[in-house]
Structure formats: C-alpha cells, structure tokens
Amino acid sequence: MSTPADTSITTKSLLVRGYEVVIGFETHAQLATQSKIFSRAATAFGAEPNTQACAVDLALPGTLPVMNKGAVECAIKLGLALGSTIAPRSIFARKNYFYPDLPKGYQISQFEIPVVQGGSVEFYLGDEKKSVRLVRAHLEEDAGKSLHEDFIGQTGIDLNRAGTPLLEIVTEPDMRSTAEAVAYARELHKIVTWIGICDGNMQEGSFRCDANVSVRKPGAPLGTRREIKNLNSFKFMQQAIDFEIRWQIDEIEDGRAIQQATVLFNPDTGETRAMRSKEDAADYRYFPDPDLPPLVVAPEWVQQVRAAMTELPRVMAARFITAYDLSDYDASALTQSREVASYFEAAAKACGQAKLVGNWIMGEISRRLNTAEQDISACPVKPAQLAQLIGRIHDGTISNNAARQVMDALWADPQSGVDAVIEAKGLRQMNDSSALEKIVDAVLAANPKNVAEYRGGNAKALNALVGQIMKGSQGKANPQQVNEVLRQKLG
Numbered sequence: 364m365s366t367p368a369d370t371s372i373t374t375k376s377l378l379v380r381g382y383e384v385v386i387g388f389e390t391h392a393q394l395a396t397q398s399k400i401f402s403r404a405a406t407a408f409g410a411e412p413n414t415q416a417c418a419v420d421l422a423l424p425g426t427l428p429v430m431n432k433g434a435v436e437c438a439i440k441l442g443l444a445l446g447s448t449i450a451p452r453s454i455f456a457r458k459n460y461f462y463p464d465l466p467k468g469y470q471i472s473q474f475e476i477p478v479v480q481g482g483s484v485e486f487y488l489g490d491e492k493k494s495v496r497l498v499r500a501h502l503e504e505d506a507g508k509s510l511h512e513d514f515i516g517q518t519g520i521d522l523n524r525a526g527t528p529l530l531e532i533v534t535e536p537d538m539r540s541t542a543e544a545v546a547y548a549r550e551l552h553k554i555v556t557w558i559g560i561c562d563g564n565m566q567e568g569s570f571r572c573d574a575n576v577s578v579r580k581p582g583a584p585l586g587t588r589r590e591i592k593n594l595n596s597f598k599f600m601q602q603a604i605d606f607e608i609r610w611q612i613d614e615i616e617d618g619r620a621i622q623q624a625t626v627l628f629n630p631d632t633g634e635t636r637a638m639r640s641k642e643d644a645a646d647y648r649y650f651p652d653p654d655l656p657p658l659v660v661a662p663e664w665v666q667q668v669r670a671a672m673t674e675l676p677r678v679m680a681a682r683f684i685t686a687y688d689l690s691d692y693d694a695s696a697l698t699q700s701r702e703v704a705s706y707f708e709a710a711a712k713a714c715g716q717a718k719l720v721g722n723w724i725m726g727e728i729s730r731r732l733n734t735a736e737q738d739i740s741a742c743p744v745k746p747a748q749l750a751q752l753i754g755r756i757h758d759g760t761i762s763n764n765a766a767r768q769v770m771d772a773l774w775a776d777p778q779s780g781v782d783a784v785i786e787a788k789g790l791r792q793m794n795d796s797s798a799l800e801k802i803v804d805a806v807l808a809a810n811p812k813n814v815a816e817y818r819g820g821n822a823k824a825l826n827a828l829v830g831q832i833m834k835g836s837q838g839k840a841n842p843q844q845v846n847e848v849l850r851q852k853l854g
Contacts, residue, residue, distance in 0.1 A: 382578045382612055385585055386544045386604065387536035388495075390551060391529045391645060392561040393505070393569040394437045398529035400504050401428030401471065401655075408567050412521040416507070420526035422467040427654050434528040437560035437657065438478045438502055439668045441530060444558050444675055445497060447482030449665050453503075453654045459648045460608065464507035464520050472531075474649040477501035478658060479530075485677065486550035487695050488543055495547050496535040502528050502658075523569075530560070536585065541604045545597050547842070548572050557676055557701055565595045572600060576607045578615070587621040591628055591635055603628035607635050679704055687717035696725050702739045706746050713750035716757050727770060743777040746772065751781040759841055765790040793839040799832075802840070803848050806831045817853055825849065 399406055401821045402419035408783035419426045442449045445691070456474040479500035486493055507522040532551065538544045552570055556563040572594045577586035579824060594600040606628070611621055621679060626635040674682075680694040683704075689697070697707045707724055718835040728749075745750075752769055755761050761769065765785070772784040785791055793799055806828060807814055825846075832845050 380612060381580060382615075384539055384541075384590075384608055385536045385577045385579060386538035386541075387575040387588075388532075388534045388538075388544065388547065389573040389575070389590075390532045390548070391505075391571045391573075392441075392532060392555045394434050394528040394530060394560055395431040395562055396431055396437070396528055398431060398433075399526035400431045400434050400502065402526055404526060405528050408564075408569075412510075412519070412523060414523065416466075416522035416525050420466070420522065428471065428652075430655065430658065431528060434502060435478070435660065435666055437528070438500065438530055439660065439665055440558045440560050440672060441500055441532070441555065441667055442479040442482065443665070443672060444554055445469045445479075445482035445484060445500075447497065447500070448480045449660055450476055450478050450480055451660055451662070452476070453478040453501075453658045453660075455652045455658070456649045457652050458503075460646075462506065463518070464509045464522070466522060466525060466527070468506065470504060470506060471652055471655070472503035473501035478660065484547060484550050484554070485535075486546050487692055488546045492691070493543060493546065495537045498533045500530050500532040503531055504683055505529050534823055536577075536588075541601055541608070543615075544574060544604055545601050547601060549597060553676065553699055558672065568595065571595060574600065574604055574607075576604055576611070577621070578611045579607060585675050587623050589621065589623065589635075589637075590625045592625055592638070594628065599628055599630050602630070602633055603635055606633060610635065673701075674703075683707075683717075687711055687721075689717065689721060693718075693721050693725070697721055700739070704744070706739050709746035710750045710753070713747055714754045714757070716753050719753045719757065720749065723753065727767065731774060732749075744773045745777070748773055748777075748781060755781060755785065759792060760792050761785055762792055762838070762842060764838065766791070789839075791839065793836050797838070797842060799840055799848060802832055802835045803845070803852060806835060807852060814853065825853075827838045 371479045388746060393406075393676075394400075396406060398404060399420060402417050404417040404420055405415045407415070409650040439449055441447070442508065449543060453473055453476045455471055457469040458472045458474070459469045461468060463608040477499040479497075482497040483500075484495045491617060505524050505527040507520055507525040512519065534547070538547060552563050552565075555561040555570070561569055565571070574591045574594060575588045576591060577588040579586040589607060589611070594603055607626070614621060622637075623639045623640065625639050627638050628635050642836050680691075680698045681853050683694040684691065684695060689695075698719055703724065707717075707720060710720045710724075714720065724739075727782050728739075728744070732738060732742060752766055752773075755769075756763060765788075768790060769781060769784045771782070772779050772788070810831060813824045813827045817828070828849060829842065829845055832849070833840055833842070
C-alpha cells in the first residue's frame with residue numbers, strides 16, 4: 364500500500380563523486396477502451412495469439428483507419444488532470460521503422476502537434492513536494508509482441524496488441540535521483556488509474572515506462588542519455604536506473620564516452636545491456652498520415668468531459684486538508700488511490716477523529732497490508748470497525764497497545780465486534796481512580812530509589828515508575844491518568 368523503503372542511489376551520494384543525475388521519462392499508458400484506436404477489434408488481454416488482429420490493424424489493401432472517440436476522451440481526461448493544454452487541432456503521422464511485430468511497416472502516432480501539451484505531475488518525496496514538467500502526451504497505436512522461445516531457438520509474433528490505443532506521456536529531464544524517478548512513476552500510475560483511463564497493470568504491459576538516464580558534472584551541459592526500455596515494475600525501475608547511473612559514471616571515469624543507445628534491464632543479473640543505437644526523430648521519417656484527417660477537439664467536448672470526471676486526487680487532497688485539518692503530506696498519502704481515500708473518509712466521518720484514522724491507515728493497516736502484499740481492498744477490517752476502534756481509544760476505554768490487540772483479533776476474524784473483543788480479552792482500561800491510586804502508592808513504596816531520583820531532578824526516573832504501575836495494573840491503567848496521579852503524589 365505504501366512505497367517500499369528507498370535503497371536507491373540518491374542525488375547527494377552522486378554529488379560526492381562529482382556527478383549529477385538527470386532523468387526523464389516516456390510512459391506508455393494503454394487506454395481502457397473496449398476496441399482498438401483505429402478499428403473495432405477487441406483489446407482484451409489474454410486471448411489466443413493473433414485472434415484479435417483485424418484487417419485494419421494489419422493495414423491490408425482497401426482498409427482505412429477510423430479514430431476511436433473513447434481514446435480521445437481518455438487523452439482529454441489526462442490533460443485536464445495534469446493541468447495541460449488540450450490542442451483544439453492535432454494531427455496524426457506515420458512513424459516509419461521495420462520490426463517483425465510491426466505489420467504495417469509504420470506506426471500511426473502524433474509528432475508535430477500532440478493532443479495534450481505541457482502540464483505537470485506533483486508528488487511528495489518524503490516530506491518534500493516535487494514537480495515534474497510534462498512536454499506532451501500523444502495518442503498512438505501499439506505494435507504487436509515478439510515471443511522468444513529460447514529453448515527451441517525460435518521467435519513467434521502475436522499481433523493481438525497491434526493497434527491497441529496508447530498515450531505516450533513525455534517529461535522534461537527534471538528528475539535528479541532514482542528515488543524521485545520512482546516517486547514520479549508511482550504518482551503518474553496513480554493518476555491514470557484514478558481517472559479510469561488505464562488499468563495500470565504493469566505485468567500485462569498496460570503501464571510501461573522508459574527512463575532516459577544521463578550524468579554530468581554540476582552546471583555542465585546535459586550528458587549523453589541512454590534509454591532503458593519497458594520497465595514493468597517499480598522495483599525493477601529502481602534497480603535498472605541505479606545500475607545505469609553507476610555504469611555511466613564508471614565509463615566516464617575510465618575515459619570512455621557514453622554512446623546514445625536503447626538498453627534493456629535484466630532482472631536476473633541486475634544489469635542493463637545495450638539493445639541498439641538510439642534513433643532520433645529524423646530516423647523515423649515522420650510524415651502526416653494521408654488516411655486520417657486532423658483531430659478536432661471542440662471546447663464544448665472538453666467541458667463535457669470535465670463535467671463527467673471524478674474528483675481529482677489533488678482536489679480531494681486539498682479538501683481533506685480543509686475539511687479534516689490534515690497536513691499536506693498526510694492528505695497526499697491518503698489520496699494515493701481512490702480506494703484508500705474512500706476508506707479514510709468513511710472511517711473519519713463515522714468517528715470524527717480524522718487524524719487518528721489517518722495515522723492508523725498509514726501505520727498499522729498499511730504495515731499489515733504491505734506484509735501480505737495486498738492493497739486496501741483486501742483489508743478485512745472495514746471502515747466502520749476502524750472507526751469504532753478509534754472511538755474506544757479516544758474515549759479512554761482502551762490504550763493504543765490494547766487497540767493493536769483488538770486489531771489482531773479483527774484481522775483474524777473480521778466478524779468479531781470491537782466491544783466483544785475488548786471484553787473477551789479483558790482489555791478495558793482501568794479508569795477507577797481509587798483503584799489506580801492504590802497501585803501507585805504500592806509502587807512508590809516499593810521503589811524509594813526512583814522516587815528520590817525523580818525528586819532530585821532526574822525526569823527519566825518517572826518512566827521507570829510508570830512502567831511498574833502499568834505492570835501492576837496488567838497494562839490496563841490509562842497512561843495519561845497514571846502520569847497525572849504520579850505527578851500529584853510526587854509533588
């Protein structure tokens with residue numbers, strides 16, 4: 364649910380070696396349409412090879428592409444979500460190159476005038492707010508897929524994916540560390556899934572990232588970049604960029620020049636390897652596609668899409684700050700997904716303790732879900748149960764430690780009631796002042812040394828006394844009440 368511990372190379376450690384890291388991203392988000400971008404062929408994942416490639420996808424003679432309106436609406440949604448400009452008129456071009464899984468010999472894409480221009484992605488890295496500028500997001504069709512059967516030395520071609528609609532989202536080279544790059548990718552993943560334009564399944568190739576990595580001396584011109592292709596998990600993304608940074612610095616320090624290239628990451632070895640020299644735009648011989656008219660997006664269409672969109676994460680985070688008195692960081696963390704945000708808001712409304720609810724979601728619940736490698740949808744404890752549990756903490760019925768024991772019971776048996784668990788396990792706090800005073804008096808009498816040390820100015824001696832009282836009460840004493848009684852008796 365939360366991001367894993369950062370073990371990546373940081374900007375600070377690179378500068379110790381005298382280099383600055385520069386990273387830009389190109390991300391392909393497969394759009395959540397039922398049919399392909401220029402044909403009616405299905406886009407469902409997992410079909411038998413070559414059963415979802417029609418004549419239009421293969422550009423057979425006599426066929427013509429027809430624009431999928433749903434794909435354009437997905438592009439408009441992304442532009443609105445990222446504060447981009449939606450081009451009123453954009454054009455499609457043919458990107459010419461040869462590869463076995465590209466049946467046409469060209470890819471229909473956008474070059475000079477993309478549909479989405481500019482914008483930014485904002486996110487937190489730790490408690491520091493970051494912003495990565497976008498160059499563009501353009502519509503294009505996907506290619507097929509090469510299936511390498513190494514054990515028989517053959518390669519098969521599956522054209523089911525040919526013509527699947529994509530948005531290619533391109534950033535400026537604004538990122539300066541692996542941690543920042545991964546945080547950006549996570550935030551973009553959150554946004555495209557939040558607004559419903561992409562299912563975000565990285566294993567199935569629905570969200571694929573290419574990282575452009577270079578290094579330079581601080582203040583020097585940009586170095587030669589190498590593009591790491593098709594990073595399909597955040598873990599591999601971190602490992603690949605870290606290795607590439609080390610490799611480039613080692614090459615430069617050994618006196619070798621970096622050659623522009625496209626590279627692949629091997630998760631088995633943890634290394635990148637060059638696949639081919641990196642092409643420039645001129646190599647693709649772009650020219651306007653003669654079969655597709657310009658794409659015109661009227662202002663009325665944009666307004667219709669805007670009116671139908673769900674509340675955006677940044678808007679919801681701002682509302683959480685105002686309505687629930689949360690910090691910027693907490694509001695951002697609790698809007699990492701629509702499911703987490705809905706869970707938080709339901710529990711916060713039920714108990715009126717938004718800060719405590721947020722702490723439990725980001726802490727105890729997040730820890731348990733991460734251990735099980737699950738997301739909030741798999742949480743066995745429902746928002747109403749968490750709200751009741753927090754209510755029992757707030758009214759002094761149970762301590763935080765006892766609440767964790769209740770959570771253990773609820774996690775194991777979601778049908779258990781909060782109050783039933785408290786009674787069954789005898790977790791109710793001791794709030795009887797007379798009973799508590801007897802325990803305090805007994806502890807003070809049995810620990811004259813700690814009493815003398817505290818009265819002599821050693822504040823830490825109070826902790827030892829509190830520990831003895833909690834032990835004497837079998838953990839049922841209210842810690843706040845214990846401190847109050849202790850301080851009264853000790854003067």
